[in-house]
Amino acid sequence: MKLNFKTREAMVGYLFAAPIIITILIFTIYPVFAGLYYSFTNYQPTEAQKFNMTFVPEESVSFHLGVFPDEEGLVKNELLSLFDPVTFLTLDMGVKLNAEQKEAVSSFLDTDKIVEDFLAGQLNSSVSVKDFMKEYMSSKSELFTRYVPEFVGLKNFREMFKDRYFWISLKNAFVYSIVVVPIQTLLAILLAVAANMKIMGQRFFKTVFFLPSISSSAAISMIFWLIYSKPGVLNRFLSTFGFQAVDWLNEPNTALGAIMVMNIWTTAGYFMITFLAALQSIPSSIYEASQLDGAKFWKTFWKITVPLLRPQMLFVSIMGIIGCLQVFDQIYFLIKNMRNITISYYIYKNAFEYHRMGYASAIAMVLFLIIFAITALQRKLIKEESYF
C-alpha cells in the first residue's frame, strides 16, 4: 500500500510535532486548568501527605485505651465500650478530619476488629494511615486514600482582597516595574547612542555591558548582598562623602530600591545590544543632515533617535514590564522583610512555605490576568505600529 504524499506529510507532521504538543499539553495547558481548579479549593499538600504518614497502630490504640496489649485480664467488650473512633483518629493517630470523614469514621470503623487484633498483638508493625484505613474501614475507605481538596468557591479571592500582604506584594511588583523599566530602557538607549559613535573598542564595551545578563541571578544576588551589606563596600564608599551607613537590604525603605538598582544594572547592558543593532540600521545620512543643521545633541536625541527607536522601545518596555512583574530570584535571596516582597514571591511563600496551594493558585490567577491584559495591550500597540 502506497500512501499519497498529503497523507504522508500529515503523518510526518504529527510525528515531528508530537513531542512538543505532548509536552505543552502536560506541562503548560494541564497546569493552567489544574491551577484554575485549585484556586477555587482549599488545596493543602500537607493534607494530601497525611494519609501516607506511617504510625504503629498498637501504640495509638494503647494510648487511646490507656492499656498495654500484654496486660493481664483485658476484656474485649470492656475495651470496645471505651473506644471512640473519632478521637482515636484525631488525637491518637493525629489525622485531621473533615465532617464527612468524621461521619464515615464513626459509622464504618471496624473497632471490633481493631481491638481483637490489638489483643492478639498483631498491630505492632508500622503502617501508613492509608493502608490502615483500607484494612479497618468496612466501607468508604476511599475517603482516606485519596485526598480531595474541598471546593470553597470564591473564598480565596475574597480573602485575597482583604489580605494586606497581597496588596503590598502587588503594589511592590508594580512599583518595581514602573521604576525599573523606564530607567533601564533610557540607560540602554544612552549607552547604545554612545557606543554607536565612531569610538574605539566598541566590541570591548559591548562585551563588558553584556556580562551581567549572562550571570545567574543567584550569583548576582549574592555579590550584591556583599556590596549592600551594612559594613559593606557601598557604605564604606559613601562614608567618605560623609553619609551614614545604611542597612540597604534590611531597611524597608531602601530594600526594594536597592534591588531595582541591581536589576537595572543587570539588564541595561543587555537591552543596549537591542538598541545598538537598531541604531546601526538607521541610515547615517539622517544624522549627518541634522548635524549640518547644527542641531544640538539632545535635540537630535529626542527628535530623531528616540522616535526611530520606537518599535524597539515598545518591545523592550513590554518585555521588561512582564519580566519585572514576575521578579522572584532576587527577592528570594535578598528580601527578608514582608513589607518588601513582590507578588510572585508571595505566591511561592503561600504555596511552598505556608502550604496553601489553593490560595497561592488564586493569586497566580490574578497575576495571570494582569499579564494577559498587558500582553493584549502589547499586541494592539504593535499592530498599530506596523501601520507606520
Next chain:
Amino acid sequence: MKKKLKIGMIIAYVVLILYAVVSLFPFLWSAIVSLTPMRYTENGVTTGTDIMKWPPEINLFKWPPEFFGAPATGENYVQVFKITPYARWILNTIIYAALVTIGHLIFDALGGYAFARLRFPLRDLWFALFLATLMIPGHVTLIPNYNLMVRFGFVNTYYGLFLPKLTGVFGIFLMRQFFMGIPREMEEAARIDGASIIKTYFKVVLPISKPAISALAIYIFVGTWNDFLWPLLMTSRKEMFTLTVGLDFYRTSYYTYWQYMMAASIMMTIPMIIIFLIFQRQFIDTGVSSGVKG
C-alpha cells in the same frame, strides 16, 4: 562644528568607560573577596581578615598580590569543594543544562520544521494554542507542575528537573522563523530526487540550520545553567542541588561565609563568561531577536 563633535566623542567615552567600570566592579570586587584568606598569619600572630576594610589595601605589585592587607590565596576555592558537595552540584548543573539543551535541540527543531513546512490537520489551531501559552506566567503553572512531579515521585531526581523543561514555545518559534526564511528549492529538489520528508529533513534541512540551532543551544544552556526556581522546588536533598540552589548554603541567619560564597559565585559564572566570549556573535544575535531576561 568639528569642536562640537569632539566634545560629543569625549562625553561618549566618559559615559561608556564609567558604565564599563560600573558593570565590572561587582565581579571584580567579588573576585577579590574570593581570593582573600579567611585569616592570615603575620609575625606569628593569626588574625581574621577584614574584607569590609576600606580602602581595601590592594597591592598588585607583589606576588601573590595583596587584598585587604593579606596575601591572595586560592584556599577558599578548595574549601568550597570540601565543606559542600560543590563538585556534585557542578555535575548536577551540567546534567540538567545538557539534558534540557539536548531536548530543546531535538524537539524544537523538529516541531519548528513541522510548523514551518509541513501541512497537517489542526496545525494552525495547535500553533495558536502555543502562541497563547506565551502569555502564561511561570508562577501559574508552577504549583500544578510541582504536584505532578510529586505524584510521579520525581522530586530529587534528574527526571523532575528536566522533564517539564524539555521543549519550549520560544524555541519552536525561533526555529520556525528560521526554517521559514530558508529557500524551499533545496527541499523540493531533494523530494524530486525521491527522498522522503524525514530524509530531506535530516540530510538537507538540518545541515544548513547550524547557525540557528547553535544559537538556540547556547541560549537554552545558559538559561538552564542559571535557572533557580525550578531546581529550588525539585531538590531538597543536598546531593541533588544545582549550583544556584547550593549558593544559599554559605550563609546562615547568623553568619555568612563571604569568601566561600564569592568563590562559589565566581566559579559558577566563569563557564558562562567563557561560553559568551566564544559564541559572542550568536549571543548578541539571539539577544536581539528574543530580548528578554527575567
